[in-house]
Each structure stands twice: as structure tokens, then as C-alpha cells.
Amino acid sequence: MYQLTKEGEKYLKEGLPEERLAKLVEKSPLSLEECSKHVDNLSIALAWGKKKGLIKLEGSNVVFIKHDDGEELRKLRKIKDGKEIDKNSANRLLRRKLIAEIKEDIDKQAERQLIYITQKRTEGVEIKSKSRIDESDTPITPQLIKTGLWKEIDLKSREIKKPRKINFVSGRKHIITEYIELFRKIFLSLGFTEITGPLVESSFWNFDALYQPQDHPAREMADTFFLENPSKAKLPDKKIVERVKAMHEHGNGESTGWGYKWSSEIARQLVLRTHTTAVSARQLAKTRGAGKFFCIGRVFRNETIDFKHLPEFTQIDGIVIEKDVGFKDLLGYLKEFYRRLGFEKVRFRPAYFPYTEMSVEPEVYLKERKEWVELGGAGIFRPEVTIPLGVKYPVLAWGLGLERPIMLKFGIKDIKRFYYTNDLKFLKEVEID
Amino acid sequence: MAVIEMAKNDLETLVGKKLSDVDIKERIPMIGAPLEGITNNTLQYEVFPNRPDMLSVEGFARAIKDFLDLEKKSHIYKTSDSGVTLFIDNSVKKVRPYIACAVIKNITFTGDAIKSLMQTQEKIHQTLGRKRKKVAIGIHNIEAVEQPFYYKAVEPEKIRFIPLDMKRKLNLKEILREHPKGIKYANILEGKTTYPIIIDKNENVLSFPPIINGELTRVRNDTHNLFIDVTGTDEKAVNTALNIIVTSLADRGGKIETVTLVDNEKKKKTPVLEYKKIKLDISYAKKLLGIPIDEKRIKTLLQRMGYLYENGQVKIPPYRADIMHQMDIVEDIAIAYGYENFKPKKPVNESGKELKEQQRKEKIRNSMIELGFQEVVNLVLTNEDNEFKKMGLKPKDYVKTKNPLTTECTICRKKLIPSLLNVFSQNKHRRYPQKIFELGYGVYLDKNSETGTRDKLVLAAAISDDVINYGDLLLVLENLMKKLDIDYKLEKTDHPSFLKERCNKIIFQGKEKGIIAVINPDVLKKFSIEKPVVAFEILWS
Numbered sequence: 001m002y003q004l005t006k007e008g009e010k011y012l013k014e015g016l017p018e019e020r021l022a023k024l025v026e027k028s029p030l031s032l033e034e035c036s037k038h039v040d041n042l043s044i045a046l047a048w049g050k051k052k053g054l055i056k057l058e059g060s061n062v063v064f065i066k067h068d069d070g071e072e073l074r075k076l077r078k079i080k081d082g083k084e085i086d087k088n089s090a091n092r093l094l095r096r097k098l099i100a101e102i103k104e105d106i107d108k109q110a111e112r113q114l115i116y117i118t119q120k121r122t123e124g125v126e127i128k129s130k131s132r133i134d135e136s137d138t139p140i141t142p143q144l145i146k147t148g149l150w151k152e153i154d155l156k157s158r159e160i161k162k163p164r165k166i167n168f169v170s171g172r173k174h175i176i177t178e179y180i181e182l183f184r185k186i187f188l189s190l191g192f193t194e195i196t197g198p199l200v201e202s203s204f205w206n207f208d209a210l211y212q213p214q215d216h217p218a219r220e221m222a223d224t225f226f227l228e229n230p231s232k233a234k235l236p237d238k239k240i241v242e243r244v245k246a247m248h249e250h251g252n253g254e255s256t257g258w259g260y261k262w263s264s265e266i267a268r269q270l271v272l273r274t275h276t277t278a279v280s281a282r283q284l285a286k287t288r289g290a291g292k293f294f295c296i297g298r299v300f301r302n303e304t305i306d307f308k309h310l311p312e313f314t315q316i317d318g319i320v321i322e323k324d325v326g327f328k329d330l331l332g333y334l335k336e337f338y339r340r341l342g343f344e345k346v347r348f349r350p351a352y353f354p355y356t357e358m359s360v361e362p363e364v365y366l367k368e369r370k371e372w373v374e375l376g377g378a379g380i381f382r383p384e385v386t387i388p389l390g391v392k393y394p395v396l397a398w399g400l401g402l403e404r405p406i407m408l409k410f411g412i413k414d415i416k417r418f419y420y421t422n423d424l425k426f427l428k429e430v431e432i433d
Numbered sequence: 434m435a436v437i438e439m440a441k442n443d444l445e446t447l448v449g450k451k452l453s454d455v456d457i458k459e460r461i462p463m464i465g466a467p468l469e470g471i472t473n474n475t476l477q478y479e480v481f482p483n484r485p486d487m488l489s490v491e492g493f494a495r496a497i498k499d500f501l502d503l504e505k506k507s508h509i510y511k512t513s514d515s516g517v518t519l520f521i522d523n524s525v526k527k528v529r530p531y532i533a534c535a536v537i538k539n540i541t542f543t544g545d546a547i548k549s550l551m552q553t554q555e556k557i558h559q560t561l562g563r564k565r566k567k568v569a570i571g572i573h574n575i576e577a578v579e580q581p582f583y584y585k586a587v588e589p590e591k592i593r594f595i596p597l598d599m600k601r602k603l604n605l606k607e608i609l610r611e612h613p614k615g616i617k618y619a620n621i622l623e624g625k626t627t628y629p630i631i632i633d634k635n636e637n638v639l640s641f642p643p644i645i646n647g648e649l650t651r652v653r654n655d656t657h658n659l660f661i662d663v664t665g666t667d668e669k670a671v672n673t674a675l676n677i678i679v680t681s682l683a684d685r686g687g688k689i690e691t692v693t694l695v696d697n698e699k700k701k702k703t704p705v706l707e708y709k710k711i712k713l714d715i716s717y718a719k720k721l722l723g724i725p726i727d728e729k730r731i732k733t734l735l736q737r738m739g740y741l742y743e744n745g746q747v748k749i750p751p752y753r754a755d756i757m758h759q760m761d762i763v764e765d766i767a768i769a770y771g772y773e774n775f776k777p778k779k780p781v782n783e784s785g786k787e788l789k790e791q792q793r794k795e796k797i798r799n800s801m802i803e804l805g806f807q808e809v810v811n812l813v814l815t816n817e818d819n820e821f822k823k824m825g826l827k828p829k830d831y832v833k834t835k836n837p838l839t840t841e842c843t844i845c846r847k848k849l850i851p852s853l854l855n856v857f858s859q860n861k862h863r864r865y866p867q868k869i870f871e872l873g874y875g876v877y878l879d880k881n882s883e884t885g886t887r888d889k890l891v892l893a894a895a896i897s898d899d900v901i902n903y904g905d906l907l908l909v910l911e912n913l914m915k916k917l918d919i920d921y922k923l924e925k926t927d928h929p930s931f932l933k934e935r936c937n938k939i940i941f942q943g944k945e946k947g948i949i950a951v952i953n954p955d956v957l958k959k960f961s962i963e964k965p966v967v968a969f970e971i972l973w974s
Contacts, residue, residue: 170802170803170805171801171802171803171804171805171806171807171808171868171870172802172807172808173798173802173808174808174809174810176810177798177808177810184787184791187785188784188785188786188787189782189784189785190780190782190783190785191781191782191783191784191785192785193785193786194785194786194787194788194791195788196788196790198882198883198884198886198887198888199813199845199874199876199886199888200832200845200876200884200885200886200888201884202883202884215563215566215567217482217560217563222838225814225834225835225836225837225842226834226835226836227832227833227834227835228833228834228835229831229832229833229878230832230878230884230885230886231835232885233883233884233885234883234884236883251757251758254758254759255757255758256757256758257757258757259667259669260667270884270885270886272814272834272845292785294785298813298874300813300814302836302837302838303838304838304839305839305841305842310812311812311814311838311839311842312812312813312814324720326720326721326722326723327721327722327723327767327775328722328723328775328776328777328778329723329778329780331772331775331777331778332777332778332779332780333780334777335777335779336779336780347773348772348773348775349462349463349465349467349772350463350464350465350768350772351465351481352465352481352482352483352484354482357758357760357761357763357764358721358722358760358763358764358767359764360772361467380721380760382758382760383758383760384757384758394721419810419811419812421856421859421860422809422810422811422856422859422860422869423859423860423863424807424809424856424860424863424864424867424869425863425864427807427808427809428807
């Protein structure tokens with residue numbers, strides 16, 4: 001909505017200065033001085049007259065070319081009469097400051113909004129516009145608040161639309177971090193001490209100390225990342241190495257050992273650790289007496305990248321070193337551990353790992369999928385593992401990968417989604433309870 | 434992972450009972466053989482590496498017959514002398530030193546028997562045999578050849594025979610080059626100048642272990658008498674494999690006969706199907722398992738797993754290969770007792786101890802989140818291209834893998850900014866501005882450490898949008914450092930990955946700890962990122 005400025009009012013009454021000048025010189029050219037006597041604001045009249053091509057200057061004489069088309073005056077008249085004019089003309093007049101926007105008072109704005117809002121509803125008009133008022137289920141605007149007109153809004157007729165996801169504006173932890181923290185809490189509340197170890201590990205700690213024979217298929221190139229640079233590790237304390245070697249080669253009287261020639265060169269080969277059980281092995285060698293430890297960290301498998309496989313994942317490992325613990329304690333820890341993780345039903349199946357006996361594969365019941373799913377592995381470390389490392393007590397151990405339970409829980413089919421590509425939309429919106 | 438397949442009715446014939454759904458799906462897996470697949474008439478079970486005896490359908494049937502209490506008698510296998518002799522030549526000692534042989538008489542291959550035998554052979558090759566390197570099995574029609582047999586090493590071009598599935602004679606070198614099995618397993622003989630061979634009295638070739646048998650001794654449906662050779666690099670594994678094969682064939686009705694092996698002056702007979710003894714400390718078993726079991730109960734439980742028990746001694750069947758320690762026996766007692774029958778003992782609540790580093794990690798992470806950044810998690814593995822070349826750097830001082838399966842994972846990262854750039858390049862279709870950070874590890878070379886490397890904790894953060902401000906990230910850094918109570922200063926620097934005029938070192942505790950900079954648009958192009966990026970990276974340890 002526009003109104004005429006003072007200048008606009010004046011021109012509407014007297015005519016535009018450039019046209020008045022043109023009329024003045026229509027019959028014959030006049031000098032500037034003469035013109036100034038008849039036309040006030042001569043400089044404006046000259047400028048617009050020249051711009052519109054109504055007149056021209058010859059020396060100090062003003063010479064007539066044509067009359068103004070009167071368009072601007074007609075538009076000014078329209079506005080004066082309270083009629084609408086087109087955007088282009090309005091802009092021209094605005095630039096020339098002949099008209100100005102009417103500052104609608106807040107009551108009027110509020111009223112207009114109210115009418116708009118109620119009409120859209122009552123007329124049953126399908127809302128297609130992207131107006132923020134249209135999309136709001138509670139369209140109370142600052143104007144409506146100030147005037148108190150908000151009371152007139154019929155909120156009942158507005159459908160409440162709950163968006164599927166909250167659109168977080170803030171930053172957020174990665175879903176993997178959330179789960180690592182959950183696992184840490186569980187272990188800490190069960191009295192476990194957190195331990196850590198290197199990502200690059202010697203074959204000695206990754207395999208040999210865990211009584212994995214040197215020709216074990218897991219040690220083959222296809223599954224394990226060996227290193228080119230650096231390629232060899234230092235071996236630990238000689239006594240430990242000697243005892244491990246003896247256990248592999250011929251046992252210790254109680255055990256027959258694997259019965260082959262053990263090579264320290266193979267044990268020195270560096271690998272990217274294939275499990276955090278390597279960290280547990282290091283801990284066994286350090287621990288005298290009892291203790292409970294856990295480790296959460298990245299492990300590596302020589303895989304190609306696809307939706308199911310990544311060459312890295314996060315592994316969780318827990319060990320309990322304690323006098324007189326046995327199989328039932330192991331099952332008890334597992335049951336409690338998985339219960340705290342949210343799995344009420346757990347069952348245990350026989351399994352095989354080269355470094356445990358009474359090897360167990362825990363299975364948890366997935367309510368959503370109505371099926372049992374294996375989750376991790378567990379067992380009691382073989383004496384062939386614990387004795388060379390100087391441990392006197394039985395050692396309960398279990399481990400699991402972190403990504404699989406997350407994928408199961410959220411029905412994520414593509415592991416790349418949260419590691420590798422870090423789909424920012426997914427990370428921002430995924431709902432974790 | 435070894436999975437064996439069998440016809441359900443074949444298994445049922447061997448077991449002597451119709452197997453119910455519960456048996457198949459619930460009971461049998463509890464011996465330690467997860468059901469992997471089931472159709473109307475076939476079953477697939479996984480067999481763990483410690484039970485190669487269950488890799489044969491016959492051995493599998495034998496184990497579950499005991500486990501399901503369908504048979505109370507022990508599995509004693511009698512042998513008699515076949516009169517067959519095999520001479521071991523010294524030439525073979527450096528090539529493939531161990532051999533064990535047997536003769537099987539009166540076998541009738543009906544139904545699934547021959548398929549089962551081939552599967553057993555193949556599965557043993559892959560598992561216990563370590564892809565034939567450690568153990569390889571040859572099965573022959575003994576009627577086609579004449580004893581005595583000779584096991585020796587020969588020059589590859591000196592001997593020619595028709596290998597299985599071929600029509601003409603080839604020498605050993607040609608076999609390695611042309612025969613599918615030769616091509617597949619040639620690596621086992623790499624570097625050897627002579628190759629192992631088993632021939633008969635008339636220099637007919639039975640076998641070129643561990644590659645291929647001769648066509649001459651091919652076993653057919655109507656073959657009744659077999660000669661079996663097992664060769665390898667590990668005597669124990671060789672004997673175990675032979676025992677598994679002959680007991681399986683005996684379960685099919687064959688008669689086991691021994692072969693006399695002559696090694697210089699020494700003579701011995703194989704197979705040796707004796708039960709080995711191991712002492713069982715019952716109190717040890719009771720303590721580990723926490724169940725009330727007496728000697729009588731233990732005897733029953735052991736029988737369920739195919740053992741015999743007498744006066745504190747457990748007798749281990751000759752086809753079992755995995756018993757190294759009495760703990761292995763204890764595990765089998767637990768399996769016989771049923772994992773499902775143990776009552777788990779609830780642990781107590783105590784309070785544990787977290788890593789020192791953890792609190793700082795949490796503080797850094799929470800600070801970045803409060804500052805509005807989304808955490809991302811990336812692989813430690815990357816390649817030279819991402820870590821160095823795209824960043825305008827020359828590859829230098831880094832951990833390199835020897836045998837990667839993919840070109841994406843050839844080295845360990847040191848820096849995290851390249852990881853963040855990767856995230857940007859994968860998220861171009863997502864809403865901007867994108868503000869991300871990662872708190873993770875880079876792997877650095879360190880000659881002084883045991884592993885020659887050291888993991889370092891690194892924080893990197895980055896913003897990408899149509900319009901970015903270096904100042905915005907400077908403010909983030911300032912806020913982060915304030916939260917962490919660290920006095921730091923910035924110093925102008927120059928780095929090929931970043932814009933010269935927008936690049937500062939971050940210095941604290943008297944050391945250069947990181948960098949804050951606008952990424953060089955040339956770098957962005959290489960990551961195919963279209964919007965500008967400002968980033969910082971700090972090395973914490």
C-alpha cells in the first residue's frame with residue numbers, strides 16, 4: 001500500500017516539472033534564465049526532461065522535442081484514489097520519491113494475518129504455499145501477541161503435524177561413541193579397570209601369547225594386515241618369550257603343546273591388531289594376583305570394503321582373573337553384561353577359539369526380529385595361555401564387536417553408512433534410546 | 434569356517450534313527466556344530482577346527498550318536514595286516530617328510546558314500562591340512578597297482594604319468610603348469626628341486642602328493658579295495674588325518690588293514706588306531722564347572738562325547754586330534770552336561786577405574802559438541818593419495834601395510850584433516866553449513882617403542898559452507914582452549930595444504946601442537962569439494 005509524498009501531491013496538482021518545462025518551450029526555444037522564471041525546480045525539470053527526451057539544450061537555450069506521455073501522473077492519480085498499481089511503476093515512483101509505502105499500524109497487520117489464517121482454514125483451501133504461517137500448527141505471530149488478537153485464532157482446526165525427526169541444530173556424538181560409552185559404563189559398574197594397547201601389534205602379542213600356532217589360518221596373509229614399514233617388533237621379556245615358545249613346541253607336562261618348531265622371527269612380525277584380546281594378553285603378563293579389566297578399541301581385518309565389511313571395527317574385550325572362578329561365573333558375567341546392554345534373554349552355545357576352553361558363543365534374543373542372534377565369543381583362557389604369562393588363576397574372557405549390535409538394533413544394512421561415509425543426516429537424526 | 438553338507442537320510446542311516454526337528458535344530462548344534470542350512474533332504478553344519486573328525490559325515494554321525502545317547506558302546510576299530518609295504522626313500526625327507534598309509538578292504542560305495550568321502554578329503558585338506566600344505570590325502574584303487582610301493586622325491590622332468598581328469602601323460606612340471614590342481618597348489622612346492630611321488634613296483638605312479646593322483650588308480654563306484662596315502666609336513670596331523678579317513682570308511686563297512694612303512698632300517702605299521710590316555714583330575718573339573726559330579730556321572734558324560742574312562746584316566750579315540758590338556762576334556766564334559774544346564778552365577782557390582790586419558794577425551798569431545806560440531810568417526814586405514822598427495826604433500830614416514838586387499842587401505846593415517854575432507858566430499862548432498870569434528874588416533878613411527886609405532890590422539894574440526902570465515906573457527910578454537918584451560922598462541926606459518934594468508938600454528942606447552950587454516954582450494958578440488966573449508970587439527974599426545 002502506498003500514499004503520495006508531498007512532492008507527489010504537488011506534481012499531481014501542478015503537473016510534472018519536466019512536462020511544464022516542455023510546454024513552456026513548445027512554441028519557441030527559451031533561455032535557461034527565462035525558463036527559471038516560469039518553472040521552479042528547474043534543475044529537476046531539466047534532468048528528467050533530458051532523460052525522457054522531452055527537451056534538449058542548445059547552447060543556453062532549451063529546445064522542445066515532445067510531450068510527456070503522462071503515465072506517471074496517471075499512476076499518481078490511481079494511488080491518490082486508493083487503487084493498486086503495478087510493481088514496476090510503483091518502483092519507479094518510489095525511486096523518484098513521489099510515493100511512499102504506507103506503514104500499516106500493527107493492529108492492521110495483526111488483523112490481516114488473522115483474516116489470512118482463518119480464511120485459509122474456513123474456506124478449506126488446500127495449503128500449497130510455503131508460508132511459514134501456513135505450515136505452523138500454532139500460528140501465533142509477534143503482531144498477534146502484541147495486539148492480543150491471538151485469542152481469535154481457532155487452534156482446534158489446525159492439525160498438529162509431528163515431524164518424523166527432530167532437526168538438531170547442535171552438534172552430536174557419533175553413534176559409535178554413544179555405544180562405546182554405554183559399554184564403558186557397564187564394565188565400570190561391574191568393577192572393571194579400563195586398559196588400552198597399541199593399534200600396531202607384534203604377532204607375539206596378537207597370536208603367539210594367545211597360543212595360536214604359527215601356521216594357524218587366522219595368521220595367514222588373507223585375514224591379517226602385515227606391515228611393510230615398520231615390519232618387525234621387539235619381543236618382550238626373554239622369560240616370557242621362552243615360556244611361550246616352550247608351550248607351543250612341547251607343552252609343560254600338563255599340556256602336550258602344539259608340537260612344532262616355534263620361530264621368533266614369525267613372532268616379531270608386526271600386524272595391525274586383529275583383536276583387542278592382544279591387549280588382554282599384555283595385561284595378563286602384567287598382572288600378579290586377581291583383577292578385572294576391559295578394553296574397547298579399533299581392530300583390523302584384511303577385507304575389501306562393501307556394505308557388510310569394513311577392514312576396521314571396534315572390539316570390546318573383558319577379562320576376569322580370579323582365584324576359584326569357573327564356567328558358571330563366566331556365564332554369570334555374560335548374562336549380566338548382555339542384560340545391562342538391553343538383552344533380557346541370553347543363551348549359550350558351544351564354540352571354538354584357539355585360546356579358550358569351554359568356548360562359548362552367547363546368543364541374544366532379538367524381540368524385534370523374533371530370533372536368536374549370536375553376539376560375541378567367550379571362554380576360559382587355556383592354561384597354555386595363562387601359565388607362560390605368569391598367571392596363576394583362571395581367567396574368564398569375552399569379546400564382541402560393537403558395530404554388529406548397533407546394526408541389528410537400528411536395522412542398518414550398510415555398515416559404510418556410519419563409519420566410512422559418515423552420512424551427516426543419519427548421524428544427526430538417528431534416534432538412540 | 435568349515436561347513437559340511439550331508440543328505441539327511443544318509444545321516445539317519447548312519448545314526449540309526451530318524452532325526453526329529455528338535456534333534457536337528459536344537460540338540461545337535463549343542464555339541465558345538467551350528468546348523469548352517471537346511472532343506473528337505475540336506476543338512477549343513479559348521480564344524481569347528483578342533484573337531485576334524487566331524488568333517489566326515491560318518492564321523493559326524495558317530496559323534497552325535499554318542500551325544501544323543503543312542504549308542505552305549507565304544508568305538509574300537511580293529512585292524513589286520515594287509516601285507517602291503519611302502520618304502521620311504523631318504524630323498525623325500527627334505528621335500529615332504531611324513532607319510533602314513535592304510536588299506537581298506539571290502540568297501541561298497543553305495544548311495545552317498547563316495548560323495549561323502551570326497552567331501553571329507555576336501556574339508557581335511559582345507560582345514561587340518563592347511564590347504565594341502567600340512568596334510569594331503571590320496572585315495573586309490575589298490576587293484577590297479579602292485580605293491581611294494583615307494584615314496585620318494587624325483588626330478589620333475591624325469592617322470593611322466595596321466596594325472597586324474599587328463600588324457601595324456603605329463604611330467605611333474607607340466608602338471609604344475611597345466612593341470613587345474615597343479616596350478617592351484619604349485620605354491621606348496623615352490624623352491625623345491627625335486628617333487629614327491631608314490632610309485633608301485635612297476636614304476637606306475639599312484640600319486641604326486643600334494644597335487645594329484647594318477648588316473649590309473651581312480652576310485653569308481655565299483656571299487657572295493659583301497660590304498661590310502663596321507664603325506665605332509667607334520668607327523669601328528671598326517672596320522673590324525675589317516676585315522677579320520679579310515680574310521681569313516683570302516684563306519685561304511687570297510688575293513689581296515691595296516692601298511693608296513695619301511696624307513697631305512699626302521700619298520701612301522703600304520704594306521705595306529707590306539708586310544709591315547711590322559712589323566713583327569715576330577716576335582717579340577719568340578720571346580721572349573723561348579724557342578725556336583727562324581728566319577729560315575731563323569732564316566733557317563735565322557736561316554737556321551739565318545740571317550741572311555743577308567744580309574745582317573747580318560748581314553749581318547751584315535752580320530753580325535755584336539756586333546757592337549759585335561760581342560761579339553763573338561764570342555765567336553767561341559768558340552769555333554771549341556772551348556773544350557775549351567776546356572777549362571779551373578780557377578781557383584783563394584784566400581785571400576787577408567788583410563789586417565791578418558792576424562793580429557795570426554796572433555797574435548799563434549800566441548801566440540803557444545804560448540805555445535807557433529808562428531809564423525811573414520812577409519813585409521815587410508816592410502817598415500819588421501820593422506821599425502823591430495824593434500825599437496827610428499828609421502829613420508831608412515832606405517833605401510835604389506836598385503837592390503839584394497840587400494841583404499843594401504844597405510845595408517847597420521848592426520849585427521851584428510852579424513853574430515855573425505856566426509857565433506859561424501860556429504861555434498863547434505864545440508865550446509867557442515868560443522869564436523871573427529872577425536873581419534875593417528876599412527877606415528879617411533880623407533881624406541883616395542884612395536885616401532887606410537888598411537889597419538891588427534892582432534893580435527895572443520896566447517897564447510899558457501900561462505901566461511903577464518904575468524905569463526907578461530908573463535909571456536911579460543912572457546913575450546915578456554916574450556917580446557919589451555920594457554921595457547923598462534924603463529925603465522927606456511928603449509929602446502931592451506932592458504933598462506935590463513936594459516937597459523939597452534940602452540941602450547943612450549944610446543945607446536947597443531948594448525949588452524951583455510952584449506953587450499955587446489956586441495957579441495959582433489960577431494961572434489963566445491964565449498965570452502967576451514968579446519969584445525971591438534972595433536973594431544
